[in-house]
Amino acid sequence: KxxxxxxxxxxxxxxxxxxxxxxxxxxxxxDVPTCIPYNASFQKSEVRKVDEDYYEVYVTARMWNFDPGEIIVPRGSTVDFYLTSADVVHGFNIERKGVNLMAVPGAVNKTTVKFDEYGEYRIVCHEYCGVGHQNMMGRVLVT
Ligand code: CUA
Structure with a gap:
């Protein structure tokens, strides 16, 4: 058969x-990104300082920007990113860091990144999401 x-x-x-x-x-x-069910742990888009070198960043992706668009952390920081979307599926790619997440409405994806070097790391949406897709970006500034 x-x-x-x-x-x-x-x-x-x-x-x-x-x-x-x-x-x-x-x-x-x-690191395989963790998918967390959407719950009260994600309350608003913000950069939350947990410790001198430990941050939690809550990012909302929407057409066509990331909120917050600029994330500033000191060198040597470990950052937990929590990512969701307010509308359609977006991508979340941090250059030079190998971060490749999906921002999915109704779900929260998490990943952890350590920033050991000064500089600017651009965040780009790498999932086609409409006419503003190619302009959808943010950045992490390591100071
Ligand atoms: Cu958001 Cu492409």
């Missing part, structure tokens, strides 16, 4: 993908 072969084949492929995911997470310590 062809059906059986197709099922076995697709299950095998799925298994390989799943194994590759686990392999990356555990052996190569690649």
């Amino acid at each position: 062809y059906e059986i072969r197709v099922i076995v084949l697709s299950s095998t492929i799925l298994g390989v993908f799943f194994f590759a995911l686990l392999f990356n997470v555990f052996s190569r310590k690649i």
